[in-house]
Amino acid sequence: MEPIAVVDEGLGNSSYMLDLGDGRAAVIDPARDPRPYSRHARRRGLGVAYAVETHVHADFVTGTRELAADGAEIVAAAGAELRYPHRGVRDGDRVDLGGLVLEVFATPGHTPAHVAWLLRDGEAPLGVFTGGALGVGGMARTDLAGRERTEELARAAYRSIHDRLLALPDELPVWPTHGAGSFCSTDAGGERASTIGAEKDHNPLLTGDPDEDTFVARLTAGFGSYPAYFDRLPTENQAGPRVLGRPWPALPLPDLDVNAVQDLLARGAQVVDARPIDRFARGHLPGAISDELRGQFGTWLGWVVDPTRPVVLVVDDDQDLDELVRQALTVGVEDLAGRLAGGVETWRAEGLPLQTLPLIDVDAIDRQDVLDIRQDAEWQAGHLPHAAHVELGALATGADVPVSGATAVMCAHGQRSMTAASLIARDRGTDQGLEVVAGSAQDWAEVTGRDLEHGA
Incomplete structure (x- = not known):
């Protein structure tokens, strides 16, 4: 039985609608907008009866309350301490869906109270909704509950994966929430679903059957920066986001x-x-x-x-x-x-002033300073030899700009560098001396015939 995946490519996440076979459906890790689930349900003549969480999310506002407003029951880990009506469950509990069953697997790591959901038909396992506990080619990061808990939760993740998830049958489908493009995920592959056996064989965190210390080192080495809003959304999701009403959003x-x-x-x-x-x-x-x-x-x-x-x-x-x-x-x-x-x-x-931020091609980079605002991993993979570097996210949260004169700002395509240049112009109070490069470091290397530098 394959659930219907509802993918948000921008966030790199999947939620899932499960047809229960009796005119009802369950949705696992719903995003805030209820309309995709409503559309799938209408096409199949279903009503959404359950809104199920694997964990308290940091990267998006949960949609469980939107679905509950239409009659769904919210089911989540008791340890998540949600402060709105829900059914709290613990490790080993089974939620009877009317023939199909969801069994709770405590899988702390990505969050302290994280659970995976093993889907069963009677006793036969059909697949496992892993949330952030195990993904395609990676898992979700363990530093979002506070950097002081990163290693503790990484060690918990090792035990969750090795003692619980990898004990499941190799052929069992794995349906993760976080995937490629998610700032929650580490080294996620391009596929959205996998199997237990495939992750044993190909997940870089697991190949070679690493011991706990090796696993923790591999996992934490893959952590980059993450959006500032990740620090506030868990609290909002625990408290319960406001319901935006119908037609959505009201x-x-x-x-x-x-x-x-x-x-x-x-x-x-x-x-x-x-x-x-x-x-x-x-x-x-x-x-x-x-x-x-x-x-x-x-x-x-x-x-x-x-x-x-x-x-x-x-x-x-x-x-x-x-x-x-x-x-x-x-x-x-x-x-x-x-x-x-x-x-x-x-x-x-109205005769009011406007600012400009010129776009230039890579071959127009001359004697001005170059500021590369890509993520650290992108920078290390190849950058202009004379470029300065600060991540866009750091600029947005108050980092010093490492250049002061005429500056060409660059990323991979231009969108992020335009965001960065606009922030710098706002903070400087002027757009003078700023330009945005409509191209990448690799484009520059190809046009100029010069080599990029690699590493920090």
């Missing part, structure tokens, strides 16, 4: 005239410009943060905005506002004040 996003935007800015609002970077480059509101609407929009939005301040959005009419709002709400950015009616042209028509 959250107005008004059009704002120029006067309203100016008033909001005077009271501390921040501007997020979701237009493609070439449009942002040609003109944007002073102090605006560039975050192009794409699959990773929500991740970077949650990383770079101040969650205590309202967000004014700048978009073009041809952009998908529903998708923008969905991604914002998924990462817990709810104080969306509205969008600038008429966009940048309305601002320009």
